[in-house]
Amino acid sequence: MPSTAATERSPAVRTLLRLWPHLRPVRARWFSAAVVAVLASLTSLVIPLVLKWLVDGPIADGDTAGVWLGALWVLLLGLAEALLFGLRRWLVARPLSSVEADMREALYRRLQRLPIAFHDRWPSGQLLSRATTDLMIIRMFLAFPLTFLLVNGVTILAGVIVMLSMDRSLGLLVLIPVIPVIVVCTVFEKRFAEASRTAQDQVGDVTTLVEESVLGIRVIKGFGRHRSQARAFRELTHRLRGTELRKARLLGGIMAVIVVLPELAIGTCLVLGTVRVADGTLSAGTLVAFLSTALALHWPVISIGFLLAMSQEAATATARYFEVMDTEPESAADDRPATAASQALPASPASPATSASPVSRATAKAPTAVKEGGLRLEGVRFRYPDAPADAPPVLDGVDLHVRPGESLALVGTTGSGKTTLTALIPRLHEITEGRITLDGVDITAMPREELRARVAVAFEDPTLFSATVGENVLMGAADRDERTDPEVLGRALGVAQAGFVHALPQGVDTQVGEQGLSLSGGQRQRLALARAVVGSPDFLVLDDPLSALDVHTEAAVEAALREVLADTTALIVAHRPSTVLLADRVALLSGGRIAAVGDHHELLRTNAEYAWLMSGAPLEPEEARR
């Protein structure tokens, strides 16, 4: 995750203004609700005026009917205030929950479109906390502080005018705490912003740890690490608790100032007012009304503390939300224009005839301007964006041609960059230099959607989703009709030798993945393979797809795959000779380049590193390369 300390802090108001486009669709309702809330709040200010009339009029005159009338007015005004506040809540509840839902949906859509490099950098818990806690904080801000900072502001202003009009000197006295309160609020805003950012980032860290512990529960239990995990969790939660306590202390400090200073001013007014009533320079009704107005302003004033705190938290949540939303998605600006050469090349259909050539005398260097189709990598260099500056690129000038309909195995030592190379073809990462073409067309010149419909991938780690077996496999189908076709599903399961699914409790309708039945590593791999082949893709990229299978199942899968691969151009990462034999040719990746390409048996004879890799002979790769 990018350092939060480095994140520039912009003023809370400017940050919160970024919510406006999301609030715009519900602005009519929100403004109506705000007006209703202002009316409700002003209604409460009328009650002291009725009290003044009551005390100076019917009570002073002993008019019982008048007292009853006054009491009735107070009751009706109280009722009106309650009803108006109820109406406000009704007006905003539904629209604001839709604002939250829309923002969450937009965040999810953005996460789907962000490049893998982004997801490599950001811990999932930080993203999860933005999609949950932060959005909830934003909704609460739109519902309460945003409305009530306005409502309370208007109410305080109206109340002060009423009090000044009742008695100027008492009114000015009650205003004295305003200046120290403003100073304290300014200091508070700055300090609380820092604490709030720290707390929300720490919530993200806690979420990440919980998520990792749940996903890695087998490793934790297997290595007996539950105590150290619990310790790590306790440390994180203690740190979060410390930050929350700091927030509470800051809030406590501002509340003390906001509560005590106005109370002192009101107390002083009470003493001075009583003396003046005794002197006869102030009517009892005016004093009662003045003090009732001051008390009616009590809540609007003291609520400013936590409304500011909530607003600050919302500003932090908004900044965190837009850190993700402001990241450039992969499909927009980064589609590089195709080079003139690649645009000039005609897209030639995959030709099974050419692919059938069993042994290829390929060289490590492919010519750069060949018009045949298939998959071609030319001078491909790649360095991970977050790799240390002095680290050599993972791929450093890869030239490789997989002919149309051919299957080519890619071998290399662990960490040589095989998985990295496979990820470049569907553009999960962007190459640093060089180019990759499919049937002569630069992959950066075609829309990603089209590219990914043409290239199917089965990764080393066969992730399954919380869905049925059928849904997991059919998500690989490019065609909408195919996604519901049981025949297509049956064929793919057949190729991947995944007949075991029929023995599951509900067959292909059995729920698997996180929320469903747990499958073995080999079963998962076969479903991932079925997902890759289900759409009969033009290009198939398989990252060691059979590593978890026993030799008999592997042989059966290979036999079925041979039929599929006859029409498909395939790049297959392989570690075992049995997987290599599935391919027409094999390429050796070494030192960031393709060191040799050829037939398995031929390379066994002619390339010492390849022989070492395949046989496990006691020869070090460095030595072999020499």
Ligand SMILES: Nc1ncnc2c1ncn2[C@@H]1O[C@H](COP(=O)(O)OP(=O)(O)OP(=O)(O)O)[C@@H](O)[C@H]1O
């Ligand atoms: N997201 C990443 N950020 C930075 N470096 C990475 C990242 N992923 C992989 N690497 C580095 O790139 C190099 C190549 O990794 P890669 O996974 O492509 O190797 P591999 O040949 O597939 O290995 P294996 O056979 O073990 O699967 C390794 O040194 C690895 O540490």
